[in-house]
Each structure stands twice: as structure tokens, then as C-alpha cells.
Amino acid sequence: MSAPSSPEGAASERPAARPLGVAAIGYAFMGKAHSQAWRNVGAYFDVPAVAQRVLVGRDAEAAAEAAARYGWAESATDWREVIARDDVDIVDICAPGWLHAEIAIAALEAGKHVLVEKPLSNTLPESEAMVAAAKSARERGIQSMVGFNYRRVPALAYARQLIADGRLGSVREVRASYLQDWLADPASPMTWRLRKETAGSGALGDIASHAIDQVQYLLSDTVSEASGRLHTFVTRRPGRDGAEEEVTVDDAAWGTLVLSGGAIASVEASRVALGRKNSLRIEVYGSEGSLAFDLERLNELDFLDASGPAAEQGFRRIVVTEPEHPYIGAWWPQGHVIGWEHTFTHQIRDFLLAVRDGTAPSPSFEDGLQVQRVLAAIEESAAAKSASVQL
Ligand SMILES: NC(=O)c1ccc[n+]([C@@H]2O[C@H](COP(=O)([O-])OP(=O)(O)OC[C@H]3O[C@@H](n4cnc5c(N)ncnc54)[C@H](O)[C@@H]3O)[C@@H](O)[C@H]2O)c1
Structure with a gap:
């Protein structure tokens, strides 16, 4: 496993031996589907090792219960605190669309690779701001991708x-x-x-x-x-x-x-x-x-x-x-x-390989904006x- 080629940013400072730490925001429908994929991707595909560090939701008790059930080490209620953590390298946004832009831009600026569920955001200006943040992060070796999972059927x-x-x-x-x-x-x-x-x-x-x-x-x-x-x-x-x-x-x-x-x-x-x-x-x-x-x-x-x-x-x-x-x-x-759930494992497989290789994954935020x-x-x-x- 090699670290991304970035000269800056938290992800590049990750010691080569440590698994990529993942945080997922949202534990309901997509949080559940993505959790399953994070849990099993390494068993089926040759990808960098990941650690399911923290699952985030608004309700502390429900988030803790979901984290325990879906294989996350911890749960939290404040996504801002989570994206600031040094042991988090990847932020997986499974929250509703109105939160995508704010979380994705903050996470990219904090040096985290970002996978965000579709649609990219709720408005064109938000999507354009996300593309700008993704472009600038890419120059620092930080990758981003939007979750159109049917590409992986x-x-x-x-x-x-x-x-x-x-x-x-x-x-x-x-x-x-x-x-x-x-x-x-x-x-x-x-x-x-x-x-x-x-x-x-x-x-x-x-x-x-x-x-x-x-x-x-x-x-x-x-x-x-x-x-x-x-x-x-x-x-x-x-x-x-x-x-x-x-x-x-x-x-x-x-x-x-x-x-x-x-x-x-x-x-x-x-x-x-x-x-x-x-x-x-x-x-x-x-x-x-x-x-x-x-x-x-399918x-x-x-x-x-x-x-x-x-x-x-x-x-x-x-x-x-x-x-x-x-x-x-x-x-x-x-x-x-x-089945349907395998598409999420394939999506995370492709995302992890892009992170490992320092290449831009697809679909990009630009594809999401289109x-x-x-x-x-x-x-x-x-x-x-x-x-x-x-x-
Ligand atoms: N790829 C697909 O097939 C597919 C299917 C369904 C939904 N989606 C997309 O996934 C995203 C989420 O949809 P869903 O169906 O999982 O929604 P949902 O309502 O089932 O879950 C939303 C989650 O976001 C969390 N959340 C809301 N506000 C939050 C906040 N401020 N901080 C932290 N967590 C917060 C909620 O606690 C909940 O866990 C949407 O963008 C949706 O379009 C994709």
C-alpha cells in the first residue's frame, strides 16, 4: 500500500503501514449500504487496508447502535470534529443533499479524500463550489468521487x-x-x-x-x-x-x-x-x-x-x-x-484504488456537476x- 503522492495534506502524512481511516456521515439507508461495502471490500478485492473509524449521525444513541451493528469503531454527532481528526483519511458522505457541499468542501480542505452520494448537491452554485474545491484538492493528491453506484453494475x-x-x-x-x-x-x-x-x-x-x-x-x-x-x-x-x-x-x-x-x-x-x-x-x-x-x-x-x-x-x-x-x-x-449491494463494494474498490494510485476516480465532481x-x-x-x- 502506498500513500497518495501529495506533498501536503493529512492523507499524505499517513504512515504507510496504517490502514486508511474512514468516517461515514449518515447511518440510515446509504450509511447502511456503504458500511457493508467498507466492511467487505478488502475481503474480495486487492485494495489498501481500511479501518472503519467513526460513523456520524445526529442522534447519539441511534448512531452508536448503528456503528456497533455495521462495524464502526466509534460513533459521533458532530461531523466537523470528525473531519478534523488525524486518524481519518477518507470522508464518505451519506447525508442528504443539502449537506453535501458544506461537508465535502470542508473535508477536502482538511486534506481528506471524499466520496459523496449522488446527486452532487442540490444547486448548481453549490456543485460548482464543490468542483473548485475538488480541483484544488486534486493538486494536493486528495481525491474525490460522486456515488453514481449503477456505473458499478x-x-x-x-x-x-x-x-x-x-x-x-x-x-x-x-x-x-x-x-x-x-x-x-x-x-x-x-x-x-x-x-x-x-x-x-x-x-x-x-x-x-x-x-x-x-x-x-x-x-x-x-x-x-x-x-x-x-x-x-x-x-x-x-x-x-x-x-x-x-x-x-x-x-x-x-x-x-x-x-x-x-x-x-x-x-x-x-x-x-x-x-x-x-x-x-x-x-x-x-x-x-x-x-x-x-x-x-441485474x-x-x-x-x-x-x-x-x-x-x-x-x-x-x-x-x-x-x-x-x-x-x-x-x-x-x-x-x-x-445483487444491488455489490455495486457499493465495487464503487469503494474503485475509489480506494484511485486513492492508492494517486489518480482521479470516476465519476468525478465534474461529472456530478454535468x-x-x-x-x-x-x-x-x-x-x-x-x-x-x-x-
Ligand atoms: N446511490 C443510491 O442508490 C442512493 C439511494 C438512496 C439515497 N441516495 C443518496 O444518499 C444520500 C442520503 O440518502 P439516504 O437515503 O441515506 O437518506 P436517509 O434519510 O436514509 O439518511 C440520512 C442520514 O443523514 C444523517 N444526517 C442528517 N443530517 C445530518 C447532520 N447534520 N450530521 C450528520 N448526519 C446527518 C441522518 O442522521 C441519516 O443517518 C442522499 O444524497 C441520497 O440522494 C443514494
């Missing part, structure tokens, strides 16, 4: 390779939909995810962000133009004290995206699509082949190769569990399928109710 990483290898010819169209139904019931209560000041946006930032990142990732391209529509079907919901509160974000979002290379993508996201629990589906259509992916069958990729005789054409199912498929070699024999720009363009177009917005 082996089938999607393999799909990207097929597209890059030209197996689809020239990509013409992409359909990406991310549908959930946990807000379908109008009696579902208010949470931070339903208030603009805490969530930034609704289905748009929460899950369309994943779909947009996938479109850009799969095609190795960037969106240059977008139009969109947002809608809130349930405009008032019960608040904590029982009184109704106004919902200030979208329940569902639609976007039409033009990519720099000429492909067109449609993106649809909803948190009220009854019956769809966590349905991320992506289809890519090229001049010589097509691909289809469904998160509910070990599979449907591939159509149009180069053969027309009479024999059709989608064929690739079971993405061969040792040569991305990430799979570390896990089980062929056909012994993996997704934010697309989200902002969809919002602007939706507000104007017609115009397509150049990025």
Missing part, C-alpha cells in the same frame, strides 16, 4: 464496453426510465425528500440523476441540450404534527436529451409509478446492434447483434457472471449471481413549458 459496465468497442455501431437512441412507487399513496408523510430546500428537487434529482448519469456513462458522451416536464400529482401530504404540508418538489420527471455525438435520449423518472419498486430500465439502439437492461435482472444484459442473417436476429441474453466480466472475478463461480446541469436544464425547460435548453 457489472452488466452496465459491460454494456459500456460493448458500446465503446463499436458493437452497436453508431448509437442513435437511448430510453432510460427509473420508476418507483413509494410515494403513490397520498397518505405517505412528508420527509426531507419532499421539500425543495432540503432535496433540491424530487424524482428529478433523486432518481432521474442516476438515469442521466447512465446515459452519459454508457455512451461516453455528454448532454448538450435538454427539454423536460415535471409534475407533482400529490401536492399536499401529512406533516410530522399531522397538519398538511405543501409538497414543493416533483413526483415525476420527463426529459428529452440531445448528446454531443448526435444520439437522442428519453429519460423518465417517477416515485408514484404504482407497482414499480426500484425499476431502472435502459435500452440503447445503434445502427448495428441494441442493448437492454433491467435492474430487476446480472443480465439483452444484446442484439444485427450483423448476422435477418432471419436469425433477436435479442439474446448474456448472463454477466463470467470471470472476464467487470468486477465479477472477485466474487463467485459463473452463474452465482450478485448531471446537475442537465437537471437544471430540464427544470428550466419544464418551467418555460416549451423551450429546449442549450447547456
Whole structure:
């Protein structure tokens, strides 16, 4: 294990023999998923040793209980004190979006490598400030990454390779939909995810962000133009004290995206699509082949190769569990399928290797900002109710 190449900053002063100390901020949904990955990454991948030093949350008792359960040495309630610690080299931000910019910038300035959950932040100015902090930290050997974990689904990483290898010819169209139904019931209560000041946006930032990142990732391209529509079907919901509160974000979002290379993508996201629990589906259509992916069958990729005789054409199912498929070699024999949680282990594996090698991990904060720009363009177009917005 080698220390980062930085001449300055706390991370570079870490004695080579000491494991990288990790602090995670947030112990709920993503805190739990990331904790599992920190706990098992070293058992499956050849990465620098890590120590799960401290898990941070607002409620001392609940944070202590989560820390004990998820394998952290300690818990704390003040993230500022934690990022100042000399035995913390990596800060993993699993808190809501309104806290991302403040924590990430402070951690980078304190010389800590930063992994932050998506979306990068809630606003464009915050995201721009995060990119500036990341650039300056990178010059000191301090790395940063945003957690679009679906890039680490082996089938999607393999799909990207097929597209890059030209197996689809020239990509013409992409359909990406991310549908959930946990807000379908109008009696579902208010949470931070339903208030603009805490969530930034609704289905748009929460899950369309994943779909947009996938479109850009799969095609190795960037969106240059977008139009969109947002809608809130349930405009008032019960608040904590029982009184109704106004919902200030979208329940569902639609976007039409033009990519720099000429492909067109449609993106649809909803948190009220009854019956769809966590349905991320992506289809890519090229001049010589097509691909289809469904998160509910995440070990599979449907591939159509149009180069053969027309009479024999059709989608064929690739079971993405061969040792040569991305990430799979570390896990089980062929056909012994993996799950959603493995994407977080893969994400942390890639992050740790970048830290070890002193290289910039991907997706970078710049990639996260690019997704934010697309989200902002969809919002602007939706507000104007017609115009397509150049990025
Ligand atoms: N990659 C994915 O698939 C995925 C899935 C869900 C959520 N997310 C993202 O993860 C982030 C967190 O979402 P979540 O679902 O885990 O939210 P959550 O509400 O389940 O958990 C938020 C956590 O943040 C903690 N927190 C809040 N304020 C804090 C503060 N001031 N100091 C310390 N801790 C604080 C809370 O105690 C809680 O533990 C969001 O950015 C969200 O968009 C990503």
C-alpha cells in the first residue's frame, strides 16, 4: 500500500503501514449500504487496508447502535470534529443533499479524500463550489468521487464496453426510465425528500440523476441540450404534527436529451409509478446492434447483434457472471449471481484504488456537476413549458 503522492495534506502524512481511516456521515439507508461495502471490500478485492473509524449521525444513541451493528469503531454527532481528526483519511458522505457541499468542501480542505452520494448537491452554485474545491484538492493528491453506484453494475459496465468497442455501431437512441412507487399513496408523510430546500428537487434529482448519469456513462458522451416536464400529482401530504404540508418538489420527471455525438435520449423518472419498486430500465439502439437492461435482472444484459442473417436476429441474453466480466472475478463461480449491494463494494474498490494510485476516480465532481446541469436544464425547460435548453 502506498500513500497518495501529495506533498501536503493529512492523507499524505499517513504512515504507510496504517490502514486508511474512514468516517461515514449518515447511518440510515446509504450509511447502511456503504458500511457493508467498507466492511467487505478488502475481503474480495486487492485494495489498501481500511479501518472503519467513526460513523456520524445526529442522534447519539441511534448512531452508536448503528456503528456497533455495521462495524464502526466509534460513533459521533458532530461531523466537523470528525473531519478534523488525524486518524481519518477518507470522508464518505451519506447525508442528504443539502449537506453535501458544506461537508465535502470542508473535508477536502482538511486534506481528506471524499466520496459523496449522488446527486452532487442540490444547486448548481453549490456543485460548482464543490468542483473548485475538488480541483484544488486534486493538486494536493486528495481525491474525490460522486456515488453514481449503477456505473458499478457489472452488466452496465459491460454494456459500456460493448458500446465503446463499436458493437452497436453508431448509437442513435437511448430510453432510460427509473420508476418507483413509494410515494403513490397520498397518505405517505412528508420527509426531507419532499421539500425543495432540503432535496433540491424530487424524482428529478433523486432518481432521474442516476438515469442521466447512465446515459452519459454508457455512451461516453455528454448532454448538450435538454427539454423536460415535471409534475407533482400529490401536492399536499401529512406533516410530522399531522397538519398538511405543501409538497414543493416533483413526483415525476420527463426529459428529452440531445448528446454531443448526435444520439437522442428519453429519460423518465417517477416515485408514484404504482407497482414499480426500484425499476431502472435502459435500452440503447445503434445502427448495428441494441442493448437492454433491467435492474430487476441485474446480472443480465439483452444484446442484439444485427450483423448476422435477418432471419436469425433477436435479442439474446448474456448472463454477466463470467470471470472476464467487470468486477465479477472477485466474487463467485459463473452463474452465482450478485445483487444491488455489490455495486457499493465495487464503487469503494474503485475509489480506494484511485486513492492508492494517486489518480482521479470516476465519476468525478465534474461529472456530478454535468448531471446537475442537465437537471437544471430540464427544470428550466419544464418551467418555460416549451423551450429546449442549450447547456
Ligand atoms: N446511490 C443510491 O442508490 C442512493 C439511494 C438512496 C439515497 N441516495 C443518496 O444518499 C444520500 C442520503 O440518502 P439516504 O437515503 O441515506 O437518506 P436517509 O434519510 O436514509 O439518511 C440520512 C442520514 O443523514 C444523517 N444526517 C442528517 N443530517 C445530518 C447532520 N447534520 N450530521 C450528520 N448526519 C446527518 C441522518 O442522521 C441519516 O443517518 C442522499 O444524497 C441520497 O440522494 C443514494
